[in-house]
Amino acid sequence: MLTVDGKLHGPGEKEAVIGTYGSTSRQRVTIRRSPFNALNEGPFRQIQREGNSLINELIIGTGFKDRFSMDDPKNDAQFAKFFLNPLLATVFSSLGIPVASPPRTDLLILAQYMPPICPGCGPKDAGPVADLMRLNTGIPPTPVHKQKRLGFLAGDLAGYPNGRRPIDDVVDISSRAVAGILVDPIKFGTRIGDGVNINVEGLNNSFPYVVPANSGRNSHHVGPGQEGCTGQPDGVCPVN
Amino acid sequence: MKTTFAVSVIIIIIATFAFAQSTITPAINTLSPAERSIAEARKTIDRKPGQFAGYNQLAMALSRRARETSDVNFYMQAEDALKKSFELAPQNTDGEKIHIWLLLGRHEFAAARDAAVTLNKKVPDDVLVYGFLTDANAELGNYDEAEKAAQWMLDLRPGNLPGLTRAAYLRELFGDVDGAIDLMNMAYQSTPPTEVEDRAWILAQTGHLYLAHGKASDAESVLQQALAMFPGYHYALGNLGKVRISQGRYDDAVALLQQRYHAAPHAENLYELAEALELAGRSGEATKAFTEFESKSLLESARADNSNRELIFYYADHAHQPAKALDVARKEFGGRHDVYTLDAYAWALHVNGQNAEARKQIDAALSVGIRDAKMLRHAGEIALQLGDQASAQRYLQDSTALTFPGSKQARAMPASLTPTSPGR
Numbered sequence: 001m002l003t004v005d006g007k008l009h010g011p012g013e014k015e016a017v018i019g020t021y022g023s024t025s026r027q028r029v030t031i032r033r034s035p036f037n038a039l040n041e042g043p044f045r046q047i048q049r050e051g052n053s054l055i056n057e058l059i060i061g062t063g064f065k066d067r068f069s070m071d072d073p074k075n076d077a078q079f080a081k082f083f084l085n086p087l088l089a090t091v092f093s094s095l096g097i098p099v100a101s102p103p104r105t106d107l108l109i110l111a112q113y114m115p116p117i118c119p120g121c122g123p124k125d126a127g128p129v130a131d132l133m134r135l136n137t138g139i140p141p142t143p144v145h146k147q148k149r150l151g152f153l154a155g156d157l158a159g160y161p162n163g164r165r166p167i168d169d170v171v172d173i174s175s176r177a178v179a180g181i182l183v184d185p186i187k188f189g190t191r192i193g194d195g196v197n198i199n200v201e202g203l204n205n206s207f208p209y210v211v212p213a214n215s216g217r218n219s220h221h222v223g224p225g226q227e228g229c230t231g232q233p234d235g236v237c238p239v240n
Numbered sequence: 241m242k243t244t245f246a247v248s249v250i251i252i253i254i255a256t257f258a259f260a261q262s263t264i265t266p267a268i269n270t271l272s273p274a275e276r277s278i279a280e281a282r283k284t285i286d287r288k289p290g291q292f293a294g295y296n297q298l299a300m301a302l303s304r305r306a307r308e309t310s311d312v313n314f315y316m317q318a319e320d321a322l323k324k325s326f327e328l329a330p331q332n333t334d335g336e337k338i339h340i341w342l343l344l345g346r347h348e349f350a351a352a353r354d355a356a357v358t359l360n361k362k363v364p365d366d367v368l369v370y371g372f373l374t375d376a377n378a379e380l381g382n383y384d385e386a387e388k389a390a391q392w393m394l395d396l397r398p399g400n401l402p403g404l405t406r407a408a409y410l411r412e413l414f415g416d417v418d419g420a421i422d423l424m425n426m427a428y429q430s431t432p433p434t435e436v437e438d439r440a441w442i443l444a445q446t447g448h449l450y451l452a453h454g455k456a457s458d459a460e461s462v463l464q465q466a467l468a469m470f471p472g473y474h475y476a477l478g479n480l481g482k483v484r485i486s487q488g489r490y491d492d493a494v495a496l497l498q499q500r501y502h503a504a505p506h507a508e509n510l511y512e513l514a515e516a517l518e519l520a521g522r523s524g525e526a527t528k529a530f531t532e533f534e535s536k537s538l539l540e541s542a543r544a545d546n547s548n549r550e551l552i553f554y555y556a557d558h559a560h561q562p563a564k565a566l567d568v569a570r571k572e573f574g575g576r577h578d579v580y581t582l583d584a585y586a587w588a589l590h591v592n593g594q595n596a597e598a599r600k601q602i603d604a605a606l607s608v609g610i611r612d613a614k615m616l617r618h619a620g621e622i623a624l625q626l627g628d629q630a631s632a633q634r635y636l637q638d639s640t641a642l643t644f645p646g647s648k649q650a651r652a653m654p655a656s657l658t659p660t661s662p663g664r
Binding site: 027028032045047065066070 | 362
C-alpha cells in the first residue's frame with residue numbers, strides 16, 4: 001500500500017490520502033562542456049510534470065509556465081497566487097461567464113490536503129500548496145458502468161479530482177472548477193466544456209486502458225454535433 | 241542600425257513563432273519569410289485595427305525584414321508600428337519585448353539590459369527575456385551574467401532554438417568552437433525548412449565558426465549552401481569573402497565583399513572591402529574606399545550604433561594616426577568591455593606605445609577563452625614589444641594555427657616574431 005504508513009485506512013482517516021505526480025526529464029545541454037570527451041549533454045533535468053490535470057494549462061499564469069514545469073511540487077508555494085486568482089477565471093469573466101471572486105480558496109482542494117478528498121484532514125494537515133494528484137485510497141473505486149465523466153462534480157466520489165480515471169473528463173471538470181462550481185453550483189455552474197464528451201473508441205478493461213491514438217492521416221477531429229455523439233439519445237453528447 | 245550577432249539571433253525566435261501561426265496562401269509563397277510575415281501582419285491589422293497584437297506582429301516582421309535586407313528603414317517602420325501598439329495597450333508585454341530588441345538593435349546595450357531586468361521581474365520565466373539578458377550582457381562584456389541567462393534558457397525549455405544559437409555564440413567566446421558548431425547544427429536541424437532565411441543565417445554563422453577554426457573548405461561548403469538557399473544573403477557573402485581572402489583569392493574576395501556592401505551599405509562592410517582591395521594590390525581603389533569609410537564612420541561615431549571598432553583599426557593600421565585610434569578606443573571602452581572592444585582598445589594602446597596597459601586589456605579579452613587569430617596575433621605583438629619572447633611565440637603560433645594553414649597570412653606570421661616599432 002502506498003499510504004504514509006503502508007497500511008489500509010478508511011476514507012475518513014487522513015492517512016488514507018496520498019499525493020502523487022509524474023514528470024518527464026531530458027538531458028541538459030550545457031554551455032560549458034566537459035573538457036575531456038566533450039559532451040553536449042549533461043545530467044537529466046525535469047522539463048514537464050503533472051499532478052492535477054491542466055494545472056499548468058489552466059491555472060498557472062503566462063510567463064511562469066516553464067518555471068512551473070521544471071520545479072518540484074514542494075516549491076509550489078511560489079505559484080499559490082495563481083490558485084487563488086487564476087488567469088483563466090479572468091478570461092471566462094471577460095467572455096461573460098459568471099466566475100467566483102478571488103481569493104479562490106475553493107481551488108485549494110486541488111493543491112492541499114483538505115476535505116472533501118481528505119475528510120479526516122484538519123487545518124493543520126493541509127500542508128503547503130503543492131500540485132499533487134490527491135487520492136483517497138479509502139474510497140472504493142466506482143464500478144465501470146456507474147462511473148461518471150464529471151467525476152466528483154457529478155457525485156462520483158472515486159472520480160477526478162480524487163485521483164484520475166481514464167473516463168474522467170478533466171477539461172470540463174477543471175474548467176468548471178475554475179469558474180467556481182465548487183463555490184456555488186447554481187451561480188457559477190456554467191456548463192463549460194470542450195464539446196468532447198465521450199471517447200468514441202471506448203476504453204480497454206486492462207492497463208493501459210486507453211486505446212492507441214487514431215492515425216493522423218486517416219482520421220479527423222470529431223467536434224460537437226458531428227459523428228461521435230451520434231448513437232447517443234437525440235444525438236446529444238452526455239453531460240454527466 | 242546594423243545587426244550584431246546578438247541582434248540578428250533574435251529573429252530566429254520571431255521566425256519560429258511566425259511559423260507556428262503561419263497561414264500562408266500559395267499566392268504569396270514567392271515572398272521571403274519576412275515579407276510573408278509582413279503581409280500577414282497587415283491583414284491582421286486590417287481585420288482588427290483596434291488590437292495591439294497586429295502592430296506587434298508587424299513590428300516583429302519588419303525587424304525580420306531588416307535582417308534579411310540589412311535595410312535600416314525597416315527598423316524605423318518597426319518602431320512606428322510599436323508606437324501604435326503602445327498607444328492601444330501601454331506596457332503590453334510583447335511590445336516591451338520588441339522595444340528591448342530595438343534597443344539592442346540601436347546598440348544601447350546598457351539600456352536594453354536594464355529594460356530586460358525589469359521585464360524579467362514582470363514575466364520571470366519568459367525564455368525570450370533571458371535571451372535579451374544574454375545578448376545585452378554579452379555585448380557589454382558581462383559574460384558571467386550572459387552565461388547564466390543563456391544556460392537558464394536551455395534549462396527552462398531544453399532544445400529551444402534561440403537558446404541554442406546564443407549558447408553557440410557563448411561557446412565560441414569561451415574558446416569552444418567545435419562545441420559552438422555542434423549547437424549551430426542542432427539549431428539548424430530544429431529550424432523548419434520553409435524558414436529559408438533563418439536556415440541561411442544559421443549556415444552563415446556556422447561558416448564563420450569554421451573560418452574561425454581555420455577550416456576554410458568546410459566554411460565554404462556551408463556558405464555556398466546558405467547562398468543557394470537565400471541568394472545574395474549579405475551575411476553569407478561577407479563570410480565567403482573572408483574564405484576567399486584565406487585562400488589568397490583576393491580579387492574574388494573583393495567581388496563578394498562589393499556585392500555584400502551593395503546589399504548592406506554599412507561602414508564596417510566598406511572597411512572589410514577596403515582591406516580586401518588592399519590585399520588584392522588595388523591600392524588606388526583601396527585608398528578611395530578607406531577614405532570613404534572614414535567619413536562614413538565618423539558620421540556615426542558618436543552614436544551607440546557605430547563602426548568605431550573598424551575606425552580604431554583603420555587609424556591604427558592604415559591611416560597611421562595612433563592618437564586618433566586611441567581617442568576612439570577610449571570612448572568605446574567607456575561603454576562596453578566585450579572581448580572585441582578590449583582587443584581594439586589594446587591594439588590602440590599598443591600603437592601608441594602603451595604596451596603594459598595594452599597587455600592588461602588583451603589579457604582580459606583572452607581570459608574569456610576566445611581563440612581568435614587576429615586577437616592572438618595582437619597579443620603576440622604586444623608581448624613582443626614587452627620583451628616577453630616566450631608568450632609572443634606561443635600567441636603567434638596559436639594565431640598561425642588558426643589562420644588557415646597554407647595561406648599567405650599564415651606564411652607571413654613567423655615574420656612578426658621580430659619586434660615592430662610602435663605606431664607603424
